[in-house]
Amino acid sequence: MKMPTRKFLLSVIIISLSITAVLGIVAVLWTGLGETGAKILGSAIGVDVASVLTLCCAGPAKSAWHRAVQVTGILSACLGVVTGLFVIWRLAAASGLQEGMTRTAVVLFLLAAASAHASLVLAWRTYNRPMRIVVPATILCTAVATVLIGNYVVFPGFAPDRGYLRALTAVLILDALGTILILLLHRFGPPQADTVTLTGPAFPWSAESCEGEVGQAAEPGHGAVDGERGEGAGLEVAQQEADGQVGADA
Numbered sequence: 001m002k003m004p005t006r007k008f009l010l011s012v013i014i015i016s017l018s019i020t021a022v023l024g025i026v027a028v029l030w031t032g033l034g035e036t037g038a039k040i041l042g043s044a045i046g047v048d049v050a051s052v053l054t055l056c057c058a059g060p061a062k063s064a065w066h067r068a069v070q071v072t073g074i075l076s077a078c079l080g081v082v083t084g085l086f087v088i089w090r091l092a093a094a095s096g097l098q099e100g101m102t103r104t105a106v107v108l109f110l111l112a113a114a115s116a117h118a119s120l121v122l123a124w125r126t127y128n129r130p131m132r133i134v135v136p137a138t139i140l141c142t143a144v145a146t147v148l149i150g151n152y153v154v155f156p157g158f159a160p161d162r163g164y165l166r167a168l169t170a171v172l173i174l175d176a177l178g179t180i181l182i183l184l185l186h187r188f189g190p191p192q193a194d195t196v197t198l199t200g201p202a203f204p205w206s207a208e209s210c211e212g213e214v215g216q217a218a219e220p221g222h223g224a225v226d227g228e229r230g231e232g233a234g235l236e237v238a239q240q241e242a243d244g245q246v247g248a249d250a
Contacts, residue, residue, distance in 0.1 A: 006055065006058055006059070009051055009054055009055040009058060010055070012047065012051045013048065013051040013052060013055065016044050016047040016048045016051060017048055019040070019044040020041065020044040020045055020048060023037060023040060023041040023044065024041070027041070039088050039089060042084075042088050043084075043085055043088055043089070046080075046081050046084040046085065046088075047081055049077075049081075049109065050077040050078065050080060050081035050109075050112070051077075053073060053076075053077040053109070053112045053113060053115075053116045054073070054074050054077045054078070054112075056073070056116035056117075056119060056120055057069070057070040057071075057073035057074050057077075057112075057115060057116050057119045058070070058074070059119075059123060062122060062123065062125065063122070065122070066119065066122040066123070069115050069118050069119050069122060070115070070119050072111070072115045073111075073112050073114075073115025073116050073118075073119055074112075076108045076109070076111040076112035076115060077108075077109070077112035077116075079108050080105050080106075080108030080109040080111075080112055081105075083101055083104055083105040083108060084102075084105040084109075086101060087101045087102050087105060103153050103154065106153045107150055107153050107154065110146060110149060110150055110153065111146065113146075114142050114143065114145075114146040117142050117179075118139050118142055118143075121135060121138055121139060121142075121178075121179065121182055122135070122139075124182050124183065124186040125182070125186075126185065126186060128185075130181075130185055131182070131185055134178055134181050134182055134185065135178075135182060137174075137178055138174075138175060138178030138179060138181075138182060141171050141172075141174045141175035141178060142175050144171050145168065145171045145172055145175055148164070148167070148168045148171065149168070
């Protein structure tokens with residue numbers, strides 16, 4: 001799947017924000033926008049939100065899992081804005097279908113927001129030990145918070161007890177803490193790799209290649225030196241005469 005370019009998304013965001021600003025100024029200076037103006041303003045806000053979420057999911061992926069999260073966020077944002085526009089322009093007010101479609105649009109935007117958050121976290125990830133613990137834990141908190149918040153949207157009249165709200169608050173705090181830690185580790189954390197590789201003009205080899213060359217040198221037939229005779233393969237000892245050669249004293 002070809003990802004949308006950042007330049008295109010930035011253009012859409014700028015146009016949508018401009019429309020939103022103009023309509024907001026019109027609503028403040030005049031008595032009101034009217035029904036059509038209110039629909040245009042709602043549509044522009046929906047496009048703004050979807051464009052920002054899509055922009056967060058657009059970019060180079062570090063792994064197949066990262067790419068799957070990006071695709072989920074982009075599809076959810078696109079489907080959410082399409083559903084929202086359908087509710088705004090095509091459905092009659094106070095209808096049962098409108099309520100169901102509105103809940104669907106909110107759930108899609110919620111999924112897109114969670115995917116955008118996870119996509120940014122995976123983009124900031126570096127391959128060191130602290131990141132291997134903090135990144136999965138933060139993504140897990142994001143998923144749990146999304147499910148807990150989504151219950152309010154999916155189930156009409158959902159009224160949990162105080163324990164549910166406390167659990168949701170605790171998960172949101174852990175999610176925020178994990179995101180802050182990832183930002184700090186990305187900026188000030190240890191190197192990305194746990195092993196050191198010697199490369200460059202002065203060191204045109206790595207640690208693995210050095211180990212392989214040492215092992216090959218220790219094997220017979222790779223220039224190893226005979227400890228008893230003091231000679232290597234294809235070499236003669238200075239005091240030993242070659243085979244078939246007669247000494248001068250004979």
